[in-house]
Amino acid sequence: MxxxxxxxxxxxxxxxxxxxxxxxxxxxxxxxxxxxxxxxxxxxxxxxxxxxxxxxxxxxxxxxxxxxxxxxxxxxxxxxxxxxxxxxxxxxxxxxxxxxxxxxxxxxxGGFRSNPRKVIDVEITLEDVLHGKRLDVDMPINTSCSACNGTGAAPGTKKRTCSICNGTGQVRRVIDQSGFRTFVSIEPCRTCSGKGSIIERPCNTCNGTGQVTSYKKVNVKIPKGIEDGSMLRLDNDTYIRINVKEHEYFKRINDDILYDLYLTFPQLVLGTEVRVPTLDGNEKLKIPSGTQVNTIFRLKGKGLPRYNGFGRGDELVRINLKMPRELTEKQKELLKELDKEFN
Structure with a gap:
């Protein structure tokens, strides 16, 4: 539905x-x-x-x-x-x-969960986002503790009924009372965490949870275009959290990727043709004469797949000035001559 x-x-x-x-x-x-x-x-x-x-x-x-x-x-x-x-x-x-x-x-x-949510962190690359990936993860499986038969109480002891909620796991609380109106909230009992009973001596094997954890290897499909921080459900209380590693060249912007290209002053003024990296390999890019810093060129369809959609985003190539740290005496003289020409 x-x-x-x-x-x-x-x-x-x-x-x-x-x-x-x-x-x-x-x-x-x-x-x-x-x-x-x-x-x-x-x-x-x-x-x-x-x-x-x-x-x-x-x-x-x-x-x-x-x-x-x-x-x-x-x-x-x-x-x-x-x-x-x-x-x-x-x-x-x-x-x-x-x-x-x-x-x-x-x-x-459901109030206090008997099985809190478990999150497994996995790390993938931007290339994995492009192509999708299958990977094996160790999924935690909870089974009944054999030492206490799942009660959570130490062998030879028993749980006692919570005196606050009388074993119901719920308490009533007046939350607003004005004039002839009274509103009552029914909420989980915080003394027994909504369980209705209290364990005096917890089982040492399961620490009072009544369950022990083992691990099962599960093969998981990571879909194309998935975003950093996405959660994939393995079962009712187990999730995989996707962490996308920072890339050496690219920064992700939704379905697009950004690449910073550094060019020299002569290249910007005179124009040039360069090869820029993409997720699919190097691509030729023509830089027109007079290109300004922060100009962005768009390589169509060279970005990331659209999650739960069709097609790909673009690669954005942002132009930066490559500034030399040191100059030879000849380069300094040439720049001075050029400066005179401009002025």
């Missing part, structure tokens, strides 16, 4: 300003907040509008979404990452909700 367009969810045009997006979110958040709207689908609707706001209020996430849609976001961010680094807490406080967004975030994603 395809996800609904974020702009449609908030009811704003694609060219909406940040202020318009924020205003639309505030209006919908007030309408669908689960503590004020008791309809069965209110919580899901609130999550949808919050997710839309989290993306469209962030310049980088919005850029990726506008270019590549939901697939582009899922290729770079996990669902939890979408909700990082934005100002929902302050907005909710402004609306009269006296708690932070982490409380709702816990509700959205």
């Amino acid at each position: 395809s996800k609904q367009d974020y702009y449609e969810i908030l009811g704003v045009p694609r060219n909406a300003s940040k202020e318009e997006i924020k205003k639309a979110y505030r209006k919908l958040a007030l309408k669908y907040h689960p503590d004020r709207n008791k309809s069965p689908d209110a919580e899901e609707k609130f999550k949808q509008i919050s997710e839309a706001y989290a993306v469209l209020s962030d310049d980088e996430k919005r850029r990726i979404y506008d270019m590549y849609g939901h697939e582009g976001l899922s290729g770079r961010y996990t669902e939890e990452d979408i909700f990082k680094n934005f100002d929902l807490e302050q907005i909710l406080k402004d609306l009269g909700f006296g708690f932070n967004f982490g409380d709702i975030f816990d509700t959205f994603f």
Whole structure:
């Protein structure tokens, strides 16, 4: 089932300003907040509008979404990452909700996780981004601890029921009370981390987790055009984070690559023909006479593949002046003569 367009969810045009997006979110958040709207689908609707706001209020996430849609976001961010680094807490406080967004975030994603997310960092080259790559990674696998039979308690001991939540793993908290209105938040119990029980003596083998970790070698396909920092999901709680190494010659700018070409003063004034490196090998480039510093020449289709798209970006060749550190006496005299001619 395809996800609904974020702009449609908030009811704003694609060219909406940040202020318009924020205003639309505030209006919908007030309408669908689960503590004020008791309809069965209110919580899901609130999550949808919050997710839309989290993306469209962030310049980088919005850029990726506008270019590549939901697939582009899922290729770079996990669902939890979408909700990082934005100002929902302050907005909710402004609306009269006296708690932070982490409380709702816990509700959205199950509160305290028994299996925290695991991230495996892998490093690839810009050439790997161009061609794609397959690589083997060691994926951690959690299995039940045989020493404690998965309880997390030391052999011969037992867990005890949490006295704060009475074993439910949840507690109720009044978050706003004014006049005849009372709003109650149900959230994971922080004393027992939402588990309902407390381990007095943790198992030494698994350190109280009830699980031990082994590793399985998995062959992973790295798609063409992938961006630095992208996350690829291996299973429900394991991800690969892509780290693209800095290149000796090129700097990445979205799907384009930038190469700084250094030329001498005579080459710029008189014009020349040079060979410049590309990811596909060297290419001839004609430099017209009178070319200025910071001029950019574009080599079409010599950039990187478009992630989840077609075609390639371009290579941008930026012109720089190659300034000599030392000059011979003859070179100095020639430059003085040239300076007289110019003046």
